[in-house]
Amino acid sequence: MIKRNSRAKTVYLTPEMRSQKAINEFHRFLDAATEAEKEVICHLKIGDGAEDLMRRIRTTLKESAERCKVIPFPQERVRKSTKSARKTGSKIEPVILELQKGI
Incomplete structure (x- = not known):
């Protein structure tokens, strides 16, 4: 049996390779x-x-992400909750529908 060396050889990047990368x-x-x-x-x-x-x-980008943690408005979540509210007939339905209409 041939014993294989499992270590990966280090590839040193030339300046041209670093630039292309x-x-x-x-x-x-x-x-x-x-x-x-x-x-x-x-x-x-x-x-x-x-x-x-x-x-x-x-x-x-890292500094920007650290400075301002922006939480996007959950538009998809509102849509999903209106569908589930309509199915269950909960009291939340009129409030969500008013929010969608812009009242």
Whole structure:
């Protein structure tokens, strides 16, 4: 039997590989980012290189998330509760329906 070495060999990234990895990460970020995330990082300059840009993007997003914990309005939850309230015939139904109508 041949004994295989289970250790993975370390791959050292060259500066070109690091830059290409950062560029790929930046493109994935742009594809997946929400408008709010794009608004947070819109002031960052691209001139310093892809690696530095991605480092600043990650830092800026982390700091932004720590500073302001935004809780989105639960629109889906209201819709689900109105459906369940209608099924059960609870007292909450008129209040929820008034909220939806804007009264």
